[in-house]
Amino acid sequence: MKNVLVIESSISGKNGQSSQLIAEFTKNLAPDVRLDRIDLQQQPLPHLDMPEIAAWMTPVEDRTPEQQALASHSDQLIERVKQADAIVLGVPMYNFGVPSQLKALFDRIARAGLTFKYTENGSVGLLDNKPVFIFATRGGFYQGTNADNQTPYLEQFFKFIGLTEQYFIYAEGLNMGEESAEKAFTAAKNRIDELTKKLAA
Template sequence: AFYTPEDSRSAEQKQVIATSDELVAEVKAADVLVIGAPMYNFAVPSTLKAWVDMIARVGVTFQYTENGPVGLLEGKKAYVVVATGGVPVNSPADFATPYMKQVLGFIGITEVEIIDASGFAVNAEEAMQRAIANVEAASLPVAA
């Protein structure tokens, strides 16, 4: 849809772009992003990947230069809460955490804090207590 000339876009393509524009506007308006990233089979779920695909737009949230891509959404901070059943966050089997850091950095959001919410399938009660402590330690800003 994004590479189809505007006057040649179908109604469906126009809707996809309208949705993308809305999602991009939300990200642009935010100073801080809080992203829940459950880990499914070592990576992010398809819905989170679809969101990334809708906000990573050439000329809108990043641009290509002679020196490579440059993110256009600088000056923002992202907190990514990575929840897992048993795979430890930042372990060799964790593809979700580096993916989220990469895509956020690609669009210019380089201040990314990962909040570990792992181990729910191992011991849900302990994992919840640890996750709450990690969220509290992150000092997330509170809206007025």
């Protein structure tokens, strides 16, 4: 594993709890690993709109300069995903869902003909499989309950584009007192140690 795409979506930036766990994970990677970072707090994406979709659907040679600029958001993101050997994703829970800025990124990665296609047997992901490490931080306890809308959504999204090797690292109960938060971070760090040892094996 030489190239790791790191996507941080916390509105707190580097101070976000999911970002802190990402930092714990990446510091244990081999020295020669290249980190390609996307911080959606520092580099927010606008919500997807029809002019941008129209730019995608226009042949490259026929795009206006404005359409070229619009399409470049998605084109560049998809290329960075393709070039990565692994993806590391920080996902705090905001009002039971993923951050809207992360959804804006997903909307530009899922593109028919590039990252998935529809067939008579259903959809097929077009990306080469690679590990996806998802750091899910929550103020309360949601894992394994009907209130956890994040996990099934993330599982389905990455499966849809062909990425089925998924590892979830949860840190829950972070807003339920100092003892609860400390316990959650300890459990998450233990899970990080397990995963980094597995990668190094």
